[in-house]
Amino acid sequence: MTPSGTTSDAGADPSARDSGAQPAWELLLPAAGAPARRRGRALQEALREAVRTGRLAAGTRLPSSRALAADLGVSRGLVTEAYEQLTAEGYLRSDRGSGTWVSGTVRTARASASPGPNAPVASPPTASGVTVDFRPGTPDLSLFPRTAWATAQRTVLAELPHHALGYPDPRGLPALRSALAALLTRRRGVVADPDRLVVCSGVAQAATLLGFVLRERGHGAVGVEDPGSPEHARLFAATGLKTVWLPLDEEGLRPAPLLAAGLRAVVVTPSHQFPSGIAWSAQRRGMLLDWARTVDGYVLEDDYDGDFRYDRAPVGALQGLDPERVVYTGSVSKSLAPGLRLGWMVLPEALVDQVVERKRTMDLGHPALDQAALAHMVRGGGYDRQLRHCQRVYRERRDALLAALEKHFPGASATGIAAGLHVIACLPARYGPAARFLAAAASAGVALRTLEEYGTARPADGAVRLVIGYAHLAPTVIEAGVRRTAEALGSR
Amino acid sequence: MTPSGTTSDAGADPSARDSGAQPAWELLLPAAGAPARRRGRALQEALREAVRTGRLAAGTRLPSSRALAADLGVSRGLVTEAYEQLTAEGYLRSDRGSGTWVSGTVRTARASASPGPNAPVASPPTASGVTVDFRPGTPDLSLFPRTAWATAQRTVLAELPHHALGYPDPRGLPALRSALAALLTRRRGVVADPDRLVVCSGVAQAATLLGFVLRERGHGAVGVEDPGSPEHARLFAATGLKTVWLPLDEEGLRPAPLLAAGLRAVVVTPSHQFPSGIAWSAQRRGMLLDWARTVDGYVLEDDYDGDFRYDRAPVGALQGLDPERVVYTGSVSKSLAPGLRLGWMVLPEALVDQVVERKRTMDLGHPALDQAALAHMVRGGGYDRQLRHCQRVYRERRDALLAALEKHFPGASATGIAAGLHVIACLPARYGPAARFLAAAASAGVALRTLEEYGTARPADGAVRLVIGYAHLAPTVIEAGVRRTAEALGSR
Numbered sequence: 007m008t009p010s011g012t013t014s015d016a017g018a019d020p021s022a023r024d025s026g027a028q029p030a031w032e033l034l035l036p037a038a039g040a041p042a043r044r045r046g047r048a049l050q051e052a053l054r055e056a057v058r059t060g061r062l063a064a065g066t067r068l069p070s071s072r073a074l075a076a077d078l079g080v081s082r083g084l085v086t087e088a089y090e091q092l093t094a095e096g097y098l099r100s101d102r103g104s105g106t107w108v109s110g111t112v113r114t115a116r117a118s119a120s121p122g123p124n125a126p127v128a129s130p131p132t133a134s135g136v137t138v139d140f141r142p143g144t145p146d147l148s149l150f151p152r153t154a155w156a157t158a159q160r161t162v163l164a165e166l167p168h169h170a171l172g173y174p175d176p177r178g179l180p181a182l183r184s185a186l187a188a189l190l191t192r193r194r195g196v197v198a199d200p201d202r203l204v205v206c207s208g209v210a211q212a213a214t215l216l217g218f219v220l221r222e223r224g225h226g227a228v229g230v231e232d233p234g235s236p237e238h239a240r241l242f243a244a245t246g247l248k249t250v251w252l253p254l255d256e257e258g259l260r261p262a263p264l265l266a267a268g269l270r271a272v273v274v275t276p277s278h279q280f281p282s283g284i285a286w287s288a289q290r291r292g293m294l295l296d297w298a299r300t301v302d303g304y305v306l307e308d309d310y311d312g313d314f315r316y317d318r319a320p321v322g323a324l325q326g327l328d329p330e331r332v333v334y335t336g337s338v339s340k341s342l343a344p345g346l347r348l349g350w351m352v353l354p355e356a357l358v359d360q361v362v363e364r365k366r367t368m369d370l371g372h373p374a375l376d377q378a379a380l381a382h383m384v385r386g387g388g389y390d391r392q393l394r395h396c397q398r399v400y401r402e403r404r405d406a407l408l409a410a411l412e413k414h415f416p417g418a419s420a421t422g423i424a425a426g427l428h429v430i431a432c433l434p435a436r437y438g439p440a441a442r443f444l445a446a447a448a449s450a451g452v453a454l455r456t457l458e459e460y461g462t463a464r465p466a467d468g469a470v471r472l473v474i475g476y477a478h479l480a481p482t483v484i485e486a487g488v489r490r491t492a493e494a495l496g497s498r
Numbered sequence: 499m500t501p502s503g504t505t506s507d508a509g510a511d512p513s514a515r516d517s518g519a520q521p522a523w524e525l526l527l528p529a530a531g532a533p534a535r536r537r538g539r540a541l542q543e544a545l546r547e548a549v550r551t552g553r554l555a556a557g558t559r560l561p562s563s564r565a566l567a568a569d570l571g572v573s574r575g576l577v578t579e580a581y582e583q584l585t586a587e588g589y590l591r592s593d594r595g596s597g598t599w600v601s602g603t604v605r606t607a608r609a610s611a612s613p614g615p616n617a618p619v620a621s622p623p624t625a626s627g628v629t630v631d632f633r634p635g636t637p638d639l640s641l642f643p644r645t646a647w648a649t650a651q652r653t654v655l656a657e658l659p660h661h662a663l664g665y666p667d668p669r670g671l672p673a674l675r676s677a678l679a680a681l682l683t684r685r686r687g688v689v690a691d692p693d694r695l696v697v698c699s700g701v702a703q704a705a706t707l708l709g710f711v712l713r714e715r716g717h718g719a720v721g722v723e724d725p726g727s728p729e730h731a732r733l734f735a736a737t738g739l740k741t742v743w744l745p746l747d748e749e750g751l752r753p754a755p756l757l758a759a760g761l762r763a764v765v766v767t768p769s770h771q772f773p774s775g776i777a778w779s780a781q782r783r784g785m786l787l788d789w790a791r792t793v794d795g796y797v798l799e800d801d802y803d804g805d806f807r808y809d810r811a812p813v814g815a816l817q818g819l820d821p822e823r824v825v826y827t828g829s830v831s832k833s834l835a836p837g838l839r840l841g842w843m844v845l846p847e848a849l850v851d852q853v854v855e856r857k858r859t860m861d862l863g864h865p866a867l868d869q870a871a872l873a874h875m876v877r878g879g880g881y882d883r884q885l886r887h888c889q890r891v892y893r894e895r896r897d898a899l900l901a902a903l904e905k906h907f908p909g910a911s912a913t914g915i916a917a918g919l920h921v922i923a924c925l926p927a928r929y930g931p932a933a934r935f936l937a938a939a940a941s942a943g944v945a946l947r948t949l950e951e952y953g954t955a956r957p958a959d960g961a962v963r964l965v966i967g968y969a970h971l972a973p974t975v976i977e978a979g980v981r982r983t984a985e986a987l988g989s990r
Contacts, residue, residue: 050811054687054818087811095687095814096783111784113791113820147660155867159651168639171835195546195587207861214860244859291588292603299605319542319579322587326546328605343663345866367736368706368860369699373868374837375647 038078045080050088057097057112064110068098071106137451138487142281142428142475149396150343154388155379162378170378174371177362178205178350182381186350189384190334193393194312195322197329198352204361205372208349209308210241212335213273215351215368216306217245219360220271228306229272231259233461235280235308238273251462254282258290261297270303277312277321281460281473283422283430285321294324298331304354309336311426313393316401318424330354338380340427340477341393348376400427406481407474410488427477430457435468443470443495450494452487530570537572542580549589549604556602560590563598629943630979634773634920634967641888642835646880650871658870666863669854670697670842674873678842681876682826686804687814689821690844696853697864700841701800702733704827705765707843707860708798709737711852712763720798721764723751725953727772727800730765743954746774750782753789762795769804769813773952773965775914775922777813786816790823796846801828803918805885808893810916822846830872832919832969833885840868892919898973899966902980919969922949927960935962935987942986944979 034056037048056062068074071089075082089106092098099109170179177183182205187198206212220228225247230238232251239249250267253260258276274294276286286294298305307324313336325334329352337349353361365371383389404423411418417434437443440456447454457471458464465471476484526548529540548554560566563581567574581598584590591601662671669675674697679690698704712720717739722730724743731741742759745752750768766786768778778786790797799816805828817826821844829841845853857863875881896915903910909926929935932948939946949963950956957963968976 047811050814051684051687054814058689058818091811091814094777094780096780096787096816096819097814099780109780109784111780111787111819113787113822144664147663150660150663152655156652156655160648163644163648168642171639171642171837172636173836174839192543195543197550207865210859211861241859244856285586288586288588288591288601288603292601295588295603295605319539319583322542322546322583322589324588326550327588327603330605339665343866344665344862345663347666347861347863347865364736367702367733369703369839370836371839373699373839373865374835376865376868 034074034078038080046084046087049078049080049084050091053088053092054095054097057092057108062108064108064112066108068106068108135448135451136453138479138483138490139453140472140474140476140479140487141453141455142473144344144475144478145340145396145427146399146478147343149392149399151388151392154383154392155342158379158382158388159375162375162382166375166378170374174374174377176204176366176371177201178203178372179374179377179381182377182384185381185384187352189389190323190336190350190352194309194320194334194336195326196334196352197326198334202329202353202355202358204351204353204358204365205377206335206349206351206365207347207369207372208337208339208344209310209335210237211347211368212333212349212351213238213241213306213308214245215361215364216271216304216333216357217242217247218364219357220304221246222360225271227269227271229259229264229267229269231274231279233281233457233463234273234275236460253463254279254284256284258284258286259294261290261293264294264297270301271306272303273306273308274324275308275310276324277309278422278425280308280310280426281422281428281430281457283424283426283428285424286324291324291327295328295331298328303331304357305332307332307334309334311340312336313341314397314400314427315425316397316404316423320425325352330356333357341389341396342380346376346380348372348380400477403476403479403481403484404429406484407476407488410485414488414492428473428475431472431474433470433472435470437495438468438470440470443491446495447491450490452491452494454491526566526570530572538576538579541570541572541576542583545580545584546587546589549584549600554600556600556604558600560598560600627940627943628945630971630975630982631945632964632966632968632971632979633945633947634965636836636967636970637832637888637919638891638970639835641884641891643880643884646875646884647834647871650874650880651867654867654870654874658867662866662870666866666869668696668858668863669693670695670864671866671869671873674869674876677873677876679844681881682815682828682842682844686801686812686826686828687818688826688844689818690826694821694845694847694850696843696845696850696857697869698827698841698843698857699839699861699864700829700831700836701802701827702729703839703860704825704841704843705730705733705798705800706737707853707856708763708796708825708849709734709739710856711849712796713738714852717763719761719763721751721756721759721761723766723771725773725949725955726765726767728952745955746771746776748776750776750778751786753782753785756786756789762793763798764795765798765800766816767800767802768816769801770914770917772800772802772918773914773920773922773949775916775918775920777916778816783816783819787820787823790820795823796849797824799824799826801826803832804828805833806889806892806919807917808889808896808915812917817844822848825849833881833888834872838868838872840864840872892969895968895971895973895976896921898976899968899980902977906980906984920965920967923964923966925962925964927962929987930960930962932962935983938987939983942979942982944983944986946983 034049034052037052040048071082071085075085089098093100096109096111098106100106183200183203187200187203190196190198206215227248227250228242229250229252232253242249250269252263276291278285294305309323323334325332334352338346408420411420411431415433419432420429423429444454455473457473526541526544529544532540563574563577567577581590585592588601588603590598592598675692675695679692679695682688682690719740719742720734721744722741724745734741742761744755768783770777786797801815815826817824826844830838900912903912903923907925911924912921915921936946947965949965
């Protein structure tokens with residue numbers, strides 16, 4: 007449809023008639039049919055869209071406001087207003103007396119080539135063909151205390167003063183810092199002064215914050231455990247720090263390579279090493295702190311699963327031994343849900359100001375309501391109840407896994423079983439090599455990771471070493487996964 | 499209290515008797531009085547604390563387990579367990595046969611010199627002596643829809659699948675990205691593809707994310723408006739970018755200084771410039787985009803108060819004119835609450851991957867439940883209702899401010915009044931100079947900022963130019979603040 011000859015001045019609009027191509031006025035018709043109070047806006051939106059998509063090309067002359075109004079059956083004022091608005095925004099240009107034109111300013115958006123290259127970090131538990139996923143790292147998300155969390159949110163929304171909804175303290179909500187300091191002192195032997203505790207978006211942000219601060223202080227590299235978490239290298243790389251793999255033995259970091267590496271910072275998991283599951287010996291804990299003092303360095307203690315101990319008293323945090331050399335970090339990712347992105351760091355005095363300033367420029371501080379809800383839950387004892395509940399459930403699952411391994415893989419040994427959400431299973435060479443084992447498991451719909459995937463060592467004893475996460479799986483699923491892997495292997 | 503002679507082997511414990519100083523066993527007594535099921539743990543905590551505080555010094559020999567058990571009136575097994583645990587943690591060392599000693603590993607925490615140097619970003623509205631605070635930047639936090647937010651949280655907690663509680667998509671919850679894309683298209687004329695929208699912790703994080711990405715792409719500096727937000731310089735400095743002040747006139751950035759600056763990125767507030775309140779002219783919008791295309795550069799459009807328009811149709815976002823050159827950013831800080839730390843960026847295709855990866859290493863993505871709650875509120879229309887409600891309230895306050903200025907400061911003019919949460923008041927030279935004016939206001943308990951505080955220009959006309967934030971103040975408070983300032987000035 008072109009502007010019809012139904013109005014007296016339509017003939018004054020050459021582009022609408024003479025361009026040959028059909029101008030896109032029909033795009034505007036639905037807008038003209040909008041309810042009266044929405045009509046002006048709808049018309050503007052339709053015009054904007056037509057310019058943007060190129061259906062009204064740059065240089066196209068628009069019909070006079072009177073002509074367009076008549077064609078669309080709307081008031082002339084509505085069209086005039088739309089022309090003025092879009093002229094102000096730069097979509098149209100107006101030469102007084104000679105008409106209104108589509109400006110050359112607009113560029114259309116390129117179509118996205120794909121739905122986006124960045125897949126979510128966590129795949130859903132059942133990826134294609136996988137029916138039992140033993141890969142570690144996820145707690146049982148169904149244990150999240152939804153009702154308690156909703157209640158905590160409702161309570162804090164009823165109680166918080168208005169100013170608590172303003173820009174937060176970049177260190178974290180004072181009430182949460184106090185509650186966490188008491189919790190960490192009590193449960194983990196951390197020396198936790200609320201003024202040195204910074205609330206952050208989980209352990210990943212703690213690593214990033216510390217990485218930036220170390221970089222500012224002249225550090226060029228950070229040591230990481232080998233085997234260890236592959237995530238650390240990527241986080242530190244983003245802050246400009248290299249990572250250096252430092253070999254472990256059954257007691258902790260080996261002293262000689264640490265001393266030879268020329269570093270002044272390391273990341274460790276001394277209470278339940280990830281992934282090997284060992285607890286560092288007291289001697290190695292002391293060695294590490296001696297090293298830190300000697301080189302004037304820092305230790306990042308990632309207490310990623312410090313909340314879950316099954317058979318013995320928890321090993322207290324390394325931080326308690328030297329709060330001026332150890333940065334302690336933990337989160338609710340295993341105890342509540344990773345989706346909350348809620349964690350904490352306890353800092354040496356020398357680092358507090360820089361870390362807080364970095365946190366401030368990164369996001370101005372953590373969201374206030376989640377902080378208040380967690381503070382409420384910690385203070386009221388609900389957080390401890392949640393930890394006890396998870397601990398019971400996870401111990402039962404660990405026991406199911408150990409029983410299934412013993413039954414279906416005679417000769418297998420499991421280590422790192424006293425704590426955490428995963429164990430290391432060592433299967434004698436007759437079950438290997440690892441590639442054959444994993445292929446058999448995959449054919450049974452069972453996903454597994456080997457210890458070798460987490461480090462540089464390639465042991466030559468032929469044993470199959472698996473890092474088995476069990477916390478997110480029901481006991482019957484655990485048993486089925488182990489059994490089906492054994493059956494698939496046996497039938498090869 | 500020292501180990502008494504009440505047990506047969508207490509004499510085998512020389513340190514407890516011979517050190518001269520009173521060892522700190524009495525510290526352990528409260529632990530011994532704990533309920534039976536807590537007693538072992540309490541004893542360990544007390545011992546740890548004693549070592550840490552230095553009350554049990556390094557090298558101190560501990561009593562035998564039998565002696566201590568008898569003294570404390572607890573079972574010997576409890577003491578043995580405590581010694582073993584603290585030996586494993588490195589607090590104690592044990593020489594088989596010769597006893598247990600406090601290890602030299604432990605360092606005590608230094609006391610914090612002060613309650614922490616980093617004051618919260620936002621001072622409470624009534625700082626000392628200030629009874630009316632006209633400084634801009636804060637919405638009325640009492641307008642936060644607490645009930646609606648609690649309902650949204652409860653609803654999403656009831657509805658979300660478990661996997662939504664896992665590690666989030668670093669781009670943001672898909673449901674929220676879709677809801678925001680539709681909202682921004684409808685309300686702000688943004689070309690918003692959900693795949694190019696990244697949920698972030700407010701506009702501050704958007705600036706930080708973009709700053710890091712520009713740095714990676716070889717940028718060394720970013721242009722900022724003069725006058726403009728002083729916060730931008732600090733955020734970009736943290737990413738390694740310099741900032742260059744670019745002078746504004748009444749139409750927007752002046753072309754010549756922009757073209758001469760040799761930059762490839764600028765941050766602007768074209769819809770309602772902060773702080774001057776102007777809307778950029780269409781010609782300058784076009785000029786800026788031409789510049790960006792010519793230098794292969796980017797424009798960060800900070801739509802910080804795009805939600806609030808009072809007298810005319812909103813000026814559509816600059817981003818709509820060229821989505822491949824403009825990064826659009828906004829947040830709920832003015833519409834809901836800054837404490838939510840919830841905002842968004844809409845990105846050119848060329849920048850999406852780098853920004854998402856940076857967001858990932860910064861915090862692994864935004865907290866999931868707040869995202870789901872906002873998506874619920876946007877989809878259900880509650881967010882639009884909130885915007886309309888705020889708009890009504892803020893318009894009334896703006897009108898109260900304009901009326902008070904007219905009444906108490908005849909000859910004053912106000913600009914930037916069509917939108918936002920603040921206006922610029924220009925008071926003729928007879929009310930100046932600015933220092934005298936501010937002193938009078940302060941003596942009346944009224945806090946104000948001048949336009950000069952936001953930029954480098956120092957106009958010589960003697961006029962007093964004020965940036966007056968009104969959104970967080972009730973009409974009666976606004977009237978009282980203006981009246982009292984006038985009275986204080988008149989009595990000088």
